[in-house]
Amino acid sequence: MPINLDDYRDVAPKGTIDFLRRLSELGKDKRFLHVTGTRYGGGAPEILRRLVPMMQTLGIETRWEVITGGQDFFGVAKSLYNAMQGREQVIPDDMYQTYLEVNRRNAKTLNLDADLVMVHDLQPAALVEQRPRGRWVWRCHLDLSQPQRRVWSFLRQFVNRYDAAVFSLPAFAQRLNIPQYLIYPSIDPLSDKNRELTRSEVQRILEQLAIPRDKPIILQIARFDRFSDLLGVINAYRLARKHQHCRLVLAGGGVVHDPEGEAVLAEVQTATAHDSDIHVLQLPPEADLEINALQRAATIVLQKSLKEGFALTVAEAMWKGKPVIGGTASGIRFQIVHEVTGYTVHSVEGAAFRLRHLLNNPELIGRMGAAAREHVRRNFLITRHLSDYLTLLCIFRDGSSG
Secondary structure, three states: OOOOHHHHOOOOOOOHHHHHHHHHHHHOOOEEEEEEOOOOOOHHHHHHHHHHHHHHHOOOEEEEEEOOOOHHHHHHHHHHHHHHOOOOOOOOHHHHHHHHHHHHHHHHHOOOOOOEEEEEOOOOHHHHHHOOOOEEEEEOOOOOOOOOHHHHHHHHHHHOOOOEEEEOOHHHOOOOOOOEEEOOOOEOOOOOOOOOOOHHHHHHHHHHOOOOOOOOEEEEEOOOOHHHOHHHHHHHHHHHHOOOOOEEEEEEOOOOOOHHHHHHHHHHHHHHOOOOOEEEEEOOOOOHHHHHHHHHHOOEEEEOOOOOOOOHHHHHHHHOOOOEEEOOOHHHHHHOOEOOOEEEOOOHHHHHHHHHHHHOOHHHHHHHHHHHHHHHHHHOEHHHHHHHHHHHHHHOOOOOOO
16 A cells, blocks of 8 residues: 655654655665565565565565465474574474575565565565566564574575665674675554554454453563563563562464464463453564553553563553663664663563562653653664665665675
8 A cells, every 4th residue: 555654754753754765766766675584564564564665665676575485494494483583492403494495485486676675574575586677675573683503504505695784773683795784663653553542442452352451451472482581471470460460461463373472372371370360461473552552551561581582562562651671682782772662571580570660650650751752763664664765775776785
């Protein structure tokens, strides 16, 4: 759907839209292609569903291709993802062969002809083996600070064939033989997940989800996986509840066709079975309005993940004026200004202490929430992200890698 950039004038920093229009003039004769492993689920597709039409609105010929593969391929991709996030995986040679065969087959069927091709994350990374003309950039949204070395050695041979790599944070990167750039992920303030909702809209959605609003709501939105530390969140809530009345909402997905997700969800349901003040929600992939309403209804948002990419749920919550208590995973820690927009904590006890402190000081919740929204406005809106991609297109417009 076309996107009117003028709609962003009231939310983006002053002068942003005029700057984007001037910057786009430098790239109007170039073609920009994005390639991902899926069109739905995860931060990259969510951002691209808005960024691609925005670039088209600015007159940049922009396309988005998605590789296809069977269940075996996406099982391999899941194992690669876990390994690159630092979890030990057993990946035999036939799994690597499946990965390569799917990439080679897609290289023959996809239209990869563009001046700048941005390949996102692991699933399509080996497409570069069959690259046609143009400049190719690998966009990594993961934290690669401690990858499983055998798997990284396999993937690095393809990454080094790109003209450049883009990471979300310096701490996420690895040493490569190609130039590297830094681009933070972003949220779209006008998407269904982040746009303003009326009180009646929020109330209606919470009633549909069977979440009462008679007590302060503590919220964590995260996949049902080991990295999300859901049992740690439950324990922190229970420590805080000894001193303050509150509810806990754990909302997430990632369970369908995922044995680990099913196991984590079962553990959480067992741990919360006899507590009517804890609500465990399995959200469908595109539950944007539900997430929006939950974040707006929350008093405090937790993001106590042990390992994360950039964790845009932090920026989403801060945009809605909520203080965030987060773990020390790099992407979370980077977004939170400690003691200004929220807190970073190292333990269950630390999270419980900060929950109690905020619940005892409602005026601090309001002050931190206002600072959090302004922090997101200046750093993590999609308009800034768009300017970064346009700048990258300009860097490569003359065939130079910078």
